[in-house]
Amino acid sequence: MSTPRHLLLVDDDADLLQLLSLRLTANGYRVTAVASAEAAQAQLAIDLPALVISDIRLPGKDGLALFDEIRAQYPALPVILLTAHGTIPDAVEATTRGAFAYLTKPYDAKILLAKIEQALSLTASADGNADDAWREELISRSPRMAEVLSEARLVAVSDASILIRGESGTGKELLARAIHRASRRPKAPFIAVNCAAIPEQLLESELFGHVKGAFTGAVEHRKGLFQAADGGTLFLDEIGDMPLPLQVKLLRVLQERTVRPVGSNDSTTVDVRILSATHRNLDAAMADGSFREDLYYRLNVVTLALPLLVERREDIALLANHFLQAIAARYQKKLNGFAPDALEILMMASWPGNVRQLYNVVEQVCALSTAPLIPAALVQRALRVPALEVLRYADAKQRFERDYLIQLLKLTDGNVTDAARLADRNRTEFYRLLQKNGLDPRLFRGDEDDVAVERQE
Template sequence: MSGASLLLVDDDVDLLRLLSMRLTAAGYRVSTAETVQAALAQLAVSTPQLVISDVRLPDGDGLALFGEIRARLPALPVILLTAHGTIPDAVDATSRGVFGYLTKPFDSKVLLDKVRQALSVSAATPEAGDEAWRSDIVSHSSAMSELLGEAKLIAASDASVLIRGESGTGKELLARAIHKASPRAAKPFVAINCGAIPEALLESELFGHVKGAFTGAVNHHRGLFQAADGGTLFLDEIGDMPLALQVKLLRVLQERAVRPVGSSESVPIDVRILSATHRDLDAAMADGEFREDLYYRLNVVALTLPPLAERREDIPLLANHLLQRLAEKYAKQLNGFAPDALEALSTAAWPGNVRQLFNAIEQVCALCTASIVPLALVQRALRQPSAEVLSYAEAKRRFELDYLTRLLKLSDGNVADAAKLADRNRTEFYRLLQKHGLNAAMFRGANDGVAD
């Protein structure tokens, strides 16, 4: 399986470089990690087809890493690299499911043979690549895991699915994932935003038209239903579809045929419908803006994507994934976020959800000049003034200092007058001045010459 992706884990930098060169020369795509935690971080972002790990690592061992992989990705094969003293551990590991082990030093041919064997067994395993259908959805939160489990089950059927969720939560990504996991995966996936196309054009886009059907119709045009024949049609923002078109869409779903604009003949179609909306369709039906019969046709199964604020554990994972993706676009070497920058991302409100996060990370990538993204750039992308990230104690200290300074200026350094303005007794006011290192005498005469 030349071209397969491999993850190498070893704290010996020289050996890591040598193995990478050998495997890359053999046509494999190689990524590396020097610790258990670094390996797990990479596995959270993307899944290789094979892991090769040393048994002894600085923050744990290859057996602990194997245990984590076994729990998360049971079909992913693992090869352990061992010194003579750790052979018993490796032999024991093979009984627990490790594909095999190599004893250092080893011949390149032996390594490549073992890699080929592991990949051939992996390719023959039914579970292998089981997550490929959802590879574009980066997540490890329980809320998303539950949702994706439901989506995988639903994908096997031909039922219409209504995907609900706020703008920017990734409704089209979920629709594409359902299509990839379905029996229609080899056929087209066609998406249209029903709210982005004028009503006069939407009917023609969906159902097609014949030549001469209207001014400007100089050729026959196959609509999106015909383009998606055999596959999946995704109707995004279905709640914005005009009522007149809702009637025609309902007829298409009932008859499984479309009639192009200007034609007297219907064309049979075989299309699975996935739709999405951020609108409250129950309220739209109550207001007469959405047809109830169409709603029940589309809403055979409903899935609701949680907003980003309800799956905050995904934010660091998403942020780092997007950073690496966008760093390639901007040809920059970016290694991650400073801890306080990642904390700011994780605690932000994100009303625009994943789409807003993507835009923020893109801005950060465009402006960053260091290998680690600093807090200041994240604050700028979030449009946060620096005061918003002050601790309460620091904000209070700054306010008190500024307030006392202004009072002393107004009272020309007279403590009794300043205390009276603050509605505090003189003793308490002196304590505040002492706390902030202020001397009232410094402000006497401060108003001289201010005005004639």
């Protein structure tokens, strides 16, 4: 059974909002209803919907301002505007700027449902199947990732060249494979090549092939990756590290759609969709002359930017448990998950290596674990960080309060009146705080350096 598509409704008319919510829910949609643009913005950050339906007239920020912000932050998110007759010109203008449609109040329910279906079909795959099989390797519930995936699915059905930007380990090749699966070429080859991992003298032959005798060691004809990917997708990873001479030859292939093997005078026509990726700043590379501007514009018809793992922290626990189950099955170990403090450590880590580092950490703890529940100590060891003490909020608050009181007593040499005045508390309340934390101000008087502290049982 497919998951219901999520719709966000925005209208300050409570009766209309309730009626529309009931009608859409009855038609199989999951509905979130809010009464203002500000509430809608908060909801978008929490749970990105498949479509927004908004009234133009709203209290505070109006529906047009909300639409403009959606266009800026979530350009692939379709928006349907509801308008009274007096705001029709505004609605028409909004549709010219990218709103999917507008409907006048009172609206026809059948027309609204038809418009919703049309808008949602924009993000469906080429065969009309709206499931998520195409992106099954990209585990996420983050709004940031949801927007990237929405744009990826939208452009996948075209043959436009796509440049995927992102730091190492963010999942650029996984996204490229997902785009291939959602394209018109899913049954044709998907071939990936890391342009930074192959020596310059071999990369040309790897990409374009060679004929026998073209160079020392070329003992037979060999097809290149462009020919091997014919009809499908070629993913050029770390394109920013491609040498300049090869950039010229790649540009010629993209312009002419033909490849000439090394040592050959004949060219072969190829039909290949190009996806590329880089962690480098190509704008800076073009400025210093290490990357060709004309090639950049050939490759960068559409840009997709993958966020860092720390920018999608809500995905960390989800990914960690997903990796754990997969790796445990491979190792034939019975592991149930992470202890709560172990998960907290994972959530707080800095993750410079992004999702790839998280996978490696999970694989290490899976290999070393001798208990069904992964303990915090194993996670700390895998992260190579000092042992971290993860406190509950109440415990952290108590520790801060106690340390604060000790500092005040040190500063005032145990003078409660002065310490209470610095803390902006009366003496009676301050004495209660000292008693609660087991602190005796007399021990802070005199020339003693060490602070004796009573421990509460």
